[in-house]
Amino acid sequence: MASYLLKRLAGLALVLLVMSFIVFCLQSIIPADPARSLAGPSAPQETVDQLRQDMGLNDPLLVQYGSFVSRLTQGDLGTSIRTRQPIAEDVLRYGPATLELIIAAMLMGTALAFILAFAQATLQRSGGVRVGMLALGSVPIFLTALLLAYFLWFRLGWFPGSGRLDIRRFSGPTGFFVLDGLLLGRPEVSLSALRHLFLPALALSVPIAVSVGRSLSSALVDVMRQPYIRTASGKGLGAGYIFLRHGLRNAASAPLAMLGLQVGLLFGNLLIVERVFAWPGLGLYTVQSFATSDLPAVLGVALVFGAFYILVTMLVEIAQSLADPRIAL
Amino acid sequence: MRDPVLSIRGLHVRLSRDGQASTVLDGIDLDMAPGEVVALVGESGSGKSTIGLAIQGLLPAESQPDISGSIRLAESEVVGAKPDALRQIRRTLVRGVPQDPMGALNPTMTIGRQMAETGLTSVEVLDWLTRVGLPDPERIARDMPHRLSGGQRQRVLIAMSMAAKPRLLIADEPTTALDVTVQAQILALLTDLAREQETAILFITHDLAVAAELSDRVMVLFGGRVAELGDTRKVVASPAHPYSAGLLSARFDLDTDRNRQLTSLSIDRDRRRPEGAHCNYQARCPLASSTCRLQRPDLKETATGSRAACFHSDRVPELLLSARTAPEWPEPIASDADALELYRIRKSFPAGRSTLFGKKRHTQVLAGVDLRIRLGECVALVGESGSGKSTLLRIAAGLTQADEGDVSWFGGVPPQVVFQDAVAALTPWLTIGEQIRDRLRPLGLNRSEQDKRIAEALNLVGIDPALAEALPSELSGGQCQRVTVARAVVVPPRLLLCDEPISAMDVSLAAQTLNLLGTLRRQLGMGMLFVTHDLAAARLIADRIAVLEKGQLVEIGEPDQIISAPQAPYTKTLVSAVPRLHAQEARL
Numbered sequence: 001m002a003s004y005l006l007k008r009l010a011g012l013a014l015v016l017l018v019m020s021f022i023v024f025c026l027q028s029i030i031p032a033d034p035a036r037s038l039a040g041p042s043a044p045q046e047t048v049d050q051l052r053q054d055m056g057l058n059d060p061l062l063v064q065y066g067s068f069v070s071r072l073t074q075g076d077l078g079t080s081i082r083t084r085q086p087i088a089e090d091v092l093r094y095g096p097a098t099l100e101l102i103i104a105a106m107l108m109g110t111a112l113a114f115i116l117a118f119a120q121a122t123l124q125r126s127g128g129v130r131v132g133m134l135a136l137g138s139v140p141i142f143l144t145a146l147l148l149a150y151f152l153w154f155r156l157g158w159f160p161g162s163g164r165l166d167i168r169r170f171s172g173p174t175g176f177f178v179l180d181g182l183l184l185g186r187p188e189v190s191l192s193a194l195r196h197l198f199l200p201a202l203a204l205s206v207p208i209a210v211s212v213g214r215s216l217s218s219a220l221v222d223v224m225r226q227p228y229i230r231t232a233s234g235k236g237l238g239a240g241y242i243f244l245r246h247g248l249r250n251a252a253s254a255p256l257a258m259l260g261l262q263v264g265l266l267f268g269n270l271l272i273v274e275r276v277f278a279w280p281g282l283g284l285y286t287v288q289s290f291a292t293s294d295l296p297a298v299l300g301v302a303l304v305f306g307a308f309y310i311l312v313t314m315l316v317e318i319a320q321s322l323a324d325p326r327i328a329l
Numbered sequence: 330m331r332d333p334v335l336s337i338r339g340l341h342v343r344l345s346r347d348g349q350a351s352t353v354l355d356g357i358d359l360d361m362a363p364g365e366v367v368a369l370v371g372e373s374g375s376g377k378s379t380i381g382l383a384i385q386g387l388l389p390a391e392s393q394p395d396i397s398g399s400i401r402l403a404e405s406e407v408v409g410a411k412p413d414a415l416r417q418i419r420r421t422l423v424r425g426v427p428q429d430p431m432g433a434l435n436p437t438m439t440i441g442r443q444m445a446e447t448g449l450t451s452v453e454v455l456d457w458l459t460r461v462g463l464p465d466p467e468r469i470a471r472d473m474p475h476r477l478s479g480g481q482r483q484r485v486l487i488a489m490s491m492a493a494k495p496r497l498l499i500a501d502e503p504t505t506a507l508d509v510t511v512q513a514q515i516l517a518l519l520t521d522l523a524r525e526q527e528t529a530i531l532f533i534t535h536d537l538a539v540a541a542e543l544s545d546r547v548m549v550l551f552g553g554r555v556a557e558l559g560d561t562r563k564v565v566a567s568p569a570h571p572y573s574a575g576l577l578s579a580r581f582d583l584d585t586d587r588n589r590q591l592t593s594l595s596i597d598r599d600r601r602r603p604e605g606a607h608c609n610y611q612a613r614c615p616l617a618s619s620t621c622r623l624q625r626p627d628l629k630e631t632a633t634g635s636r637a638a639c640f641h642s643d644r645v646p647e648l649l650l651s652a653r654t655a656p657e658w659p660e661p662i663a664s665d666a667d668a669l670e671l672y673r674i675r676k677s678f679p680a681g682r683s684t685l686f687g688k689k690r691h692t693q694v695l696a697g698v699d700l701r702i703r704l705g706e707c708v709a710l711v712g713e714s715g716s717g718k719s720t721l722l723r724i725a726a727g728l729t730q731a732d733e734g735d736v737s738w739f740g741g742v743p744p745q746v747v748f749q750d751a752v753a754a755l756t757p758w759l760t761i762g763e764q765i766r767d768r769l770r771p772l773g774l775n776r777s778e779q780d781k782r783i784a785e786a787l788n789l790v791g792i793d794p795a796l797a798e799a800l801p802s803e804l805s806g807g808q809c810q811r812v813t814v815a816r817a818v819v820v821p822p823r824l825l826l827c828d829e830p831i832s833a834m835d836v837s838l839a840a841q842t843l844n845l846l847g848t849l850r851r852q853l854g855m856g857m858l859f860v861t862h863d864l865a866a867a868r869l870i871a872d873r874i875a876v877l878e879k880g881q882l883v884e885i886g887e888p889d890q891i892i893s894a895p896q897a898p899y900t901k902t903l904v905s906a907v908p909r910l911h912a913q914e915a916r917l
Contacts, residue, residue: 225389226432227427227429227432227433228432228433228434228435228436230387230427230433231425231427231433231434231435231486231489232435232446233387233419234385234387234419234424234425235419235420235424235446235447235489235493236416236417236418236419236420236421236447237416237446237447238416239412245438245446246435246438249437249438250435250436250437323437324436324437325436325437325473325475326436326437326473326475
């Protein structure tokens with residue numbers, strides 16, 4: 001386990017290095033001049049030249065890359081052109097909102113996946129569940145988000161459709177408002193945060209539910225045909241017990257891998273969903289950075305997402321090995 | 330008979346496959362006394378496994394079983410029982426030992442947990458693991474199944490079943506997936522435990538010799554009907570049904586005449602089961618008359634004391650006599666040239682997990698093997714699993730690179746290989762004709778010449794050339810194996826490598842395949858390497874037997890010499906592990 005973690009962390013560092021190189025190259029080839037955009041369009045040329053010198057923009061590319069990497073290792077992702085803040089600070093400010101949303105979406109997606117898989121397993125001969133899953137899986141995320149917002153918020157008013165809270169000017173120690181409400185003894189904050197989470201998380205969870213659900217149900221169909229299931233029924237165990245104790249765990253590996261993959265795809269969907277529901281997270285931050293050609297910010301966020309994705313893959317592998325002792329880490 | 334523990338009356342079972350229902354069991358009657366051992370013998374597709382599953386109420390739901398008749402276990406009726414009643418029956422009355430122990434244990438649950446699931450205490454679990462002869466029961470109870478060998482898993486499964494003290498145990502070919510050397514131990518364990526607890530055993534097998542060694546009575550099943558039922562000794566000594574006689578004469582062991590081909594049953598079978606008023610066996614029966622085609626024979630007492638479903642039981646002895654005169658092998662085209670030369674072959678594989686610095690431990694699989702096979706000669710390579718015989722075959726085929734040593738083929742032409750799993754060795758979406766044609770393409774023949782060669786090759790292996798248009802899925806497993814042979818010999822190779830080609834086959838099929846391979850290599854002058862764990866088959870097919878143990882050839886020589894005076898300890902175990910029908914008869 002320890003050697004697995006070490007190996008994985010070394011891999012993480014390597015991937016980050018490669019990503020940072022790509023990011024650096026992208027930054028270097030775009031025609032925008034960071035010194036000019038930082039100094040402002042009206043600043044005199046001398047100021048800009050001085051700034052270029054100070055920022056090291058006149059150094060050879062390799063030296064620039066070296067200092068870029070050394071800044072990265074100190075947690076410096078550069079400065080956002082739009083907010084004029086260090087990007088790392090922006091990430092820390094907007095990250096918790098996005099992480100809270102991702103966790104909620106993964107939990108909901110997993111729960112829905114179970115429901116879909118069980119529905120398909122029990123109603124095997126009816127094509128209804130299959131058609132339903134196909135329909136759900138084929139609706140593009142922006143449509144899901146808009147439809148949810150339109151019906152459940154705008155028409156029915158069951159759930160709030162924008163922002164994270166009804167309460168203004170709240171801030172908590174962790175930035176996860178559901179958790180902060182509990183920590184500060186203000187359950188109404190947690191409740192409000194949960195209600196706000198519901199629609200964006202639901203929109204994000206639909207693709208997760210469909211793909212993980214499909215993978216889970218086909219894994220279950222396969223596992224329930226295995227000889228050890230027959231051994232278990234031959235022992236006179238009940239069908240429900242056999243399903244839970246002998247079926248489910250053996251079927252876990254493929255759906256777990258699918259869940260990890262879906263988290264990767266989630267980042268793209270976050271941009272849309274956070275925009276639709278005005279969720280003040282990294283997705284919305286990225287969309288706004290795009291709109292103002294704030295490339296350093298976009299690339300900084302990409303770097304963070306990349307690292308996060310590698311961590312998730314690692315967690316998935318650990319979970320798989322916990323579920324199946326034959327997978328040695 | 331005391332109150333029977335099992336009583337089957339008029340059992341009919343229809344199962345659906347791909348939406349087509351067919352009769353699998355057609356009127357089975359059977360009574361078993363407490364503690365009695367009954368062997369259920371038949372070829373694959375005879376319905377023998379279906380009986381075992383039906384008794385446990387375990388027929389798979391997706392085959393939509395349609396069951397009529399009655400199966401009574403002690404006082405409980407299985408047919409039509411409610412799920413709860415059925416669970417109770419399985420808990421206390423009947424247990425099964427499966428064919429393949431590798432898949433029959435849950436891979437993600439410890440052995441101890443799986444054993445304790447039906448209410449055993451941890452002390453009882455350890456006690457049972459000890460009773461089935463497992464070393465270090467504490468460790469095994471904590472272990473996951475994948476850390477145990479096949480034989481150990483089968484012991485666990487036997488412990489699991491016998492711990493419930495069932496009245497009836499259904500053992501469905503419990504040793505076919507195991508190494509020969511372990512088979513005898515497992516069978517002994519099973520019968521000893523059953524005797525202690527007065528558990529009756531229904532022993533499902535395709536091998537009459539195994540049946541003869543352990544059963545009191547035998548039921549021979551053909552095409553879903555009982556062909557013969559009676560005292561095992563009587564049936565083996567003087568069968569009263571042509572099919573039992575055929576099974577007996579197709580069987581081979583260490584006493585079989587190796588100068589002749591094996592007697593083989595006709596094995597071309599219609600995959601649809603014939604239903605209705607006729608004898609099921611008549612299409613394959615040498616004694617069939619018009620009566621057999623128009624009337625269904627009932628089970629009736631015969632002169633030998635068993636009960637057989639045959640109108641011509643009295644003529645079965647003459648069938649047995651004629652069977653002893655199978656044709657001799659054709660004259661071989663032999664030569665002194667080497668078809669294969671292996672020189673000091675070494676091979677290691679990485680074992681265990683790699684350490685942080687990427688260094689891996691290696692296990693040596695082959696430790697310097699020398700072997701020469703002449704043209705027209707067959708060498709059988711025997712050895713238990715893990716001895717490196719499959720690796721050696723792969724190296725001889727050029728599929729795996731040796732770490733050290735040289736491989737040379739006659740004329741430098743790579744050999745052809747026949748694999749154990751013939752179905753997997755054929756591409757499912759290409760017709761068998763196309764797959765054979767692939768080997769003809771480099772020869773620059775035109776299409777009609779190619780077709781002619783394909784038809785010749787199929788004829789040679791005894792398959793109707795019209796089947797060239799068929800897909801592998803339309804053929805039986807035995808037919809698929811013959812197609813892979815046809816594919817290998819359509820351009821006669823100088824060397825044919827066979828990797829356990831008969832280990833998954835029942836007797837009649839195995840006999841036919843051995844005849845086919847033995848004839849072809851003599852007629853075509855091919856060198857042949859025949860990898861097997863079956864010493865009886867090795868003796869029949871090969872001119873020399875090579876024994877591989879722990880990556881080294883420990884013995885090589887004439888088959889009868891090796892068998893009558895085995896030198897290496899492993900060879901001795903192998904020899905004693907082969908069930909011998911005639912030795913058995915002599916002992917009785």
